[in-house]
C-alpha cells in the first residue's frame with residue numbers, strides 16, 4: 018500500500034455489503050425467524066391459553082391433526098382453494114393485462130376500473146360482498162331470477178359447494194388486479210420489434226401469444242404465481258369474513274382452522290401444528306419454481 | 317419476386333410529418349436503397365410498406381396490387397429489423413423455422429428449408445444456439461435467414477449493418493450484395509450511411525424531412541444531384557457550393573485540381589490554402605476559393621497520384637473542368653441549367 022492512497026471502508030466491498038445488509042438482516046431475524054422458531058417450538062408443546070407453561074409434547078399435536086376429519090377437510094379445501102384461485106387469477110390476470118396494455122379510446126377509465134378491487138380496503142369490499150352474496154337480498158340472485166336461471170334464492174354463504182364458489186370468486190376478484198399489473202410489467206418489457214417480427218413472420222394472434230408473448234413473460238408469471246399461491250395457501254381473510262369456515266367446516270381452510278383452534282379456541286400448540294403443516298410444502302414449491310425460473314433465464 | 321410502389325404516401329404522428337407525400341416504385345428484383353439522415357422518415361416509410369403502420373393517406377402497392385388493407389402477413393414480405401428482433405427464447409433453428417411453422421408447413425419440410433437458408437448464410441453450425449450466444453454478425457445472419465426462408469416477394473431491411481463494428485460492416489455489406497444477386501429478390505434497404513447506399517443500391521432514393529429528394533442510380537445521384545441537399549449529403553467530403561449571381565455553382569472536391577493538371581474546357585480559380593489532411597493516401601486541401609463567385613471555403617481532394625507540392629498559408633491556381641460544374645438556384649436549392 019502506498020502512502021496517501023489508503024483503503025477506506027468504501028473500498029472494501031465485502032464489509033460494505035454486510036453493513037448495508039445489516040438492517041434487513043435484523044428485520045428478518047426479528048419479524049420472520051424469531052416468530053417462526055417460536056411457532057415450531059409451540060407446535061411440539063402443550064401450551065394453551067389456560068396453561069402457558071411449556072412442556073414438550075413431541076408429535077402428539079400432529080398425530081391429533083391426522084385423526085381430525087376437520088383437519089383433512091381443511092387441507093383438501095386449501096388445495097382446492099389455491100389451485101382453482103391461482104388458475105383463474107393467472108388466466109384473468111393475463112387477459113386483463115392485455116387490456117391494460119392495449120391502446121384504445123377511454124383506456125384510462127378501463128385501467129382505473131381494473132385496478133379498483135385492489136385499491137379497495139378489504140373491510141369495505143367484504144361488506145359489499147356480504148351484501149352481494151346475502152341469502153335473501155342478493156342482487157346476483159335477483160339477476161339470475163330475472164333471466165330465469167333459478168327460482169327462489171341461492172344460499173351463497175351457507176351451502177357447502179356454493180360457499181367454496183363464493184370464497185374462490187371473491188379471492189380471485191381481489192388478487193386479479195395485482196396479477197394483471199405484474200403480467201403487464203412483463204408484457205411491456207418485451208421489445209416492440211419482437212412482437213412485430215412475429216407479425217411479419219405470419220404468426221396470428223394465438224401463435225404470437227403462445228409462442229412469443231407467454232414464453233417471454235413466463236418467468237414473471239411464474240414468480241407472480243408462486244407468490245400468489247403462497248398468499249392464497251396461507252390466506253384466511255376471505256374465508257373468515259365471508260363464512261367463518263362454514264357451519265359444518267365446509268369452507269374451512271388450514272389457515273382459518275389454525276386460527277380457530279389456536280386463537281379462538283385457545284389451544285395455541287394445536288393451532289401452531291396446523292399452521293406449520295404447510296411449511297415444508299410451501300418451501301418445496303418455492304424452491305422448485307425459483308429453480309425453474311433460473312433455468313429459463315440461463316438457457 | 318415483385319415490384320413495390322408507394323403513391324403519395326403520407327404518415328403523420330400527431331404533429332410530426334414522418335412521411336410527407338412520397339411516391340416511388342422499385343423494379344422487379346431491384347435493390348433499392350432509401351438513404352437519408354436520421355429522423356427523415358426512412359423507418360416509417362419501410363414500416364408502412366410492411367403494414368406495421370397504417371398510412372395517413374396514399375397507397376402501398378406490392379406486385380401492382382394495392383395492399384393498404386392487408387395485414388403484414390398477407391403481404392408476403394419479410395423484414396429485418398435494426399435490432400434483428402430474434403426470439404430470445406428460441407434456438408437459431410426455431411427462429412428460422414418460425415415463419416414456416418406459421419405457414420403450416422410440415423416439420424420435415426420446414427427443417428429442410430431452414431437448413432438450406434442456414435447453409436446459404438453459413439450458419440449451419442449455430443442452429444442449436446440461443447440468440448444471446450451469438451455475436452452481432454451472427455445474429456444479423458440469423459435474422460436474414462429467418463427473412464429468407466419463406467421465400468418472400470420482397471425483403472425490407474432497416475439498417476441491418478448499423479449494429480456491427482466498422483470492419484465487419486464492410487464484409488457484411490459485400491456479402492449482402494452477393495447474396496441478393498444470388499436470390500434476386502426485390503429488396504428495399506434503409507440506411508443513413510452513404511457508403512452503404514452507394515455500394516449496395518441499384519438505385520438510391522434520397523429522403524429528407526419525409527420527402528423524396530431524388531431517386532436514381534448511384535452515379536446519377538452522385539454526379540447529377542437534383543438539389544443542394546443531395547449534393548451535400550452524398551459525397552465525402554461533400555460537393556462544394558460557391559454563390560454566384562443568385563445561383564450556386566457546385567463541383568465535387570475531386571474535380572478541383574491544380575491548374576497544370578487541368579484539361580481544355582476549364583474554369584480557373586485561386587485557392588487560398590489554410591489546411592491539409594492526409595486521408596487514405598489522398599490529400600484533402602481546405603481553403604478559400606476566389607475568382608469563381610463570392611469567396612467561399614471549399615475542399616479539394618487530390619488523389620495520391622497528384623504530386624504538386626502544396627503548403628498551408630499560400631495561394632495556388634486551381635481549375636475545374638467546365639462539364640463538371642453543376643448549377644443550383646440559390647433560393648430553392650433546385651438544380652438549374654447552366655447560364
Ligand SMILES: Nc1ncnc2c1ncn2[C@@H]1O[C@H](COP(=O)(O)OP(=O)(O)O)[C@@H](O)[C@H]1O
Nearest residue numbers: 329332333334353354355356357358359360361
Ligand atoms: N411512433 C411514433 N410516434 C411519434 N413520432 C414518431 C413515431 N415514429 C417515428 N416518429 C417520428 O417520425 C420521424 C421519422 O422517424 P423515423 O422514420 O424513425 O426516421 P429514420 O428511420 O429516418 O431515422 C421522426 O421525427 C420521429 O421522431
Ligand SMILES: [Mg+2]
Nearest residue numbers: 355358359360
Ligand atoms: Mg430508422
